[in-house]
Amino acid sequence: ARxxxxxxxxxxxxxxxxALMRILRDSSLSNLHGMVMKAVMFIFNALGLKxxxxxxxxxxxxxxxxxxxGQHGLREVLLQQVANxxxxxxxxxxxxxxxxxxxxxxxxxxRHLSALCxxxxxxxxxxxxxxxxxxx
Numbered sequence: 001a002r003x004x005x006x007x008x009x010x011x012x013x014x015x016x017x018x019a020l021m022r023i024l025r026d027s028s029l030s031n032l033h034g035m036v037m038k039a040v041m042f043i044f045n046a047l048g049l050k051x052x053x054x055x056x057x058x059x060x061x062x063x064x065x066x067x068x069x070g071q072h073g074l075r076e077v078l079l080q081q082v083a084n085x086x087x088x089x090x091x092x093x094x095x096x097x098x099x100x101x102x103x104x105x106x107x108x109x110x111r112h113l114s115a116l117c118x119x120x121x122x123x124x125x126x127x128x129x130x131x132x133x134x135x136x
Contacts, residue, residue, distance in 0.1 A: 021057055025061060030071065034073075067106065086119070086126040
């Protein structure tokens, strides 16, 4: 792999995303996870489809945090951010659909139903051809 330099277009977003993911992986910094997601979404909104290469570093960590998070409010925010992310990256979310729907199924009968419905709706719009696979 080629080493990035500050003159590369994706240098600063790459460094920022890596730092944010270190914070998201650290459960002792859970009080910062909501802010981390706001920063990640700011980066994704600014980059648009140029953010697609970062999905592999971000989506698994977000979904993992949703599963282990003990704070209902943070889980709600993370679910909403995955829904927002699907609107930005659309069909590029396809590889993560099984994991996303695992989360949807795991939390379906909880207080997060509204956020889950929004997520399912956004995914259906983003990846309509693959949606039928996950809905009975």
